[in-house]
Amino acid sequence: MTIQDKYKQLIDAANAGGVSNLQVKEQDNVLHIEGSAPDGATKDKLWDIYNQIDPDYRAGDLIMNVDVAASAGTKAKVTTESSNLNIRKGPGTDQPIVGKAAHNEIVTLQSKTNDQWWLIKTDKGEEGYAYAQYLSPQ
């Protein structure tokens, strides 16, 4: 069975879920799936399917880089486990903290610097870079 066959259900779900710019490539026995999901629920569903096919992500044969489509002005919810989300001067944890967004607070996306760091603005007017993993576009 090829890796693509193994993750067929996942690729089918990505297609059915309307993931745009979907790319499926295989290199060095690792399947790379990239694309942009229309919403956070679709992305979460793909990750659940990934975890069903490969419990606890042990096999090391898939890299799934699917983000959530969001443009400047989109509202995003802070989805940390419980703590505040640091807002930093630049994109990196070595950058000074310039503000904080509370758990479940709604912030506004200014721009996507890269897949990890987004420039955001809080309702209080604090602006800076936050870790995208803890932001869910609404």
Next chain:
Amino acid sequence: MKFIKNYLIIFLVSSVFFIGCKPKDSEFQAQIEKNLKADPDLVNVSVAVKDQKATFTGEVKDHDTREKASATAKSINGIKEIANNVTITPPAVIAAPVEMNTDNTLMQGVKDATKDFPSVTANVNDGVITLTGNIKRSSLQTLMMSLNTLKPKKIDNQLTIK
């Protein structure tokens, strides 16, 4: 009596005429097939029309293209029902190399991604991220999601999951 007979003839003739006016499935089918042919994305889609119901079958590359198949019948007056049985076939593997980050970029990214997971150690070597240490199962997906955005060659998950 003659009048009645004439009316009867007119009635019979018009009945035949109306039956003859019944929408022709074959004409609808021809028109939809023409619409399908006009779109190169729909080359593998077929249609069958029966009793004013258009049924699409075949394969397309994505969800939007599947919707385009239905659209070829929507503009036709007389089609009362559309069944879209077209399946979506994932795009073929593209030969172009996968974009991957260098170890330096990966190391910086890994540092950011594991900051909130002090019990996790991540090493980067030749594009491969190796995870050791331990993590709660409820946090594993969060960590994996952020590591997967870093464009590594591979993630070797050796974490002990609690």
